[in-house]
Amino acid sequence: MNGILNVLKPAGMTSFDVIAVARKITQQRKIGHTGTLDPSAVGVLPICLGNATKAIEFMIDKDKVYRAEMTLGVTTDTQDSSGKVISSHPVDVTNNEIVDVCKSFIGEIAQLPPMYSAIKIGGKKLYEIARQGETIERQARNITIYDINVIRIWDDISIFGENSSTVQYATKKVLFDVHCSKGTYIRTLCNDIGEKLGCGGHMSFLVRTRAGNYDINSAFTLEEIMELAKENTLSSKLVPVESVFRDYDKVQLNEADTAKYNNGVWIKYTYEKENKNVNKRVYDFKGVFLGIGEVFDDGRGTFLKSKKFFRG
CATH class of the missing domain: 2.30.130.10 (PUA domain)
Incomplete structure (x- = not known):
């Protein structure tokens, strides 16, 4: 089986979890993905099968499009809603100010990779170091934000903690689309926007809607892939590897x-x-x-x- 399978990654699974499930379904030894998504994120995860794995190096460099929700007023140690709250501030900014600050990130910028990431330094992944309560020096990376389109802004109450220890925070939510280069951390972008606004912020939701030439409209859930395999029609849904090089x-x-x-x-x-x-x-x-x-x-x-x- 040779080709590219456009998978819709569910929340709660790592990209490697998806590969493991796809390998079991397809009985394919040569298989690989083209760019990780955080476990909490959902969206497009193209998977290469057979000889198509040779195209992974070309696909990783492609740009991406995401729809994200940013929560202003609360910062967390992971820069997303899965982390611990480290600060909170009143969100005393107008909608126009929020839009203007978001737009100010368009272009080539230097972004500092988050501690909770899979980047390796000294042979250890950053998130392994972060879980030990340590923070180490990282080098900023140049990335490109091609466009940011703010869709909606609204007031909300965000709740952190569990049971009797829950805390409520008055926040603003910002839903936006972002078109960016490879290597961009959207949760870091949310954190940096919140910092520039003076109220802090984190990413509360993320879906990748496009990765290179593959978009969410043509992606298959793992359940759909299982059914296609049972019907022996999965091969017909694979995208030919030459599609990677259509330009x-x-x-x-x-x-x-x-x-x-x-x-x-x-x-x-x-x-x-x-x-x-x-x-x-x-x-x-x-x-x-x-x-x-x-x-x-x-x-x-x-x-x-x-x-x-x-x-x-």
Whole structure:
């Protein structure tokens, strides 16, 4: 089974939990996901099966779109609603101020990864260190926020704690869509927006609506995937791996060049005169997708060589 399965990850499961369930359903040994989602988050999690796992390195770099709910007035140690409250402040800001501050984060910004994350420093994951009550120095990373669209703002009461120890806080909720680059932590974005507003904030809900070329409208729940497997129709729902590279120009080789390309031989590139030094979607003379090729000029002429081979 080769291809990409667009999974709708449920809340309460890690991305690796989803992989484990998908592996059991598909009986597929070669399987991997294209970017983790926090256990509390839901949404698009493309999973690669078989030879499509070779495309993961290309898919991780793609941009993402999220719908998030931000709660202003309360900060937590995890920057989301699963953590412990570390501060609370009155939300004395107008809706226009909230929108303006959200918009101020559009562009390339430096973001400090949260302690509760899977990033490894010194061989240990940050969340493992955080659970021991420690905080260590992290390096800020450059990320890009392409757009933020505030959908709705409303007053609310947020409750933290359990049973008799619950505490209520007067807060504002902000529902917004954000289009961002890989490596962006939306809970950190919420925390930073709250900090800039002077009242603090955290992420109270998150759904990933798009990851690269795959959106939530075409995603399958794990229950739907189980039913498709029982009906032996799951293979028909897999997205061909070539869809990852739909923005690349297509090159279809003749029969002689197909044989050379399949054997790793550089091909004298005569298929077009423009667009040198770029990647191409390469197909054999019968129209079968072979993989990604790189067009380059080495001084002796222009050639095409295989960069990633997917067939076989």
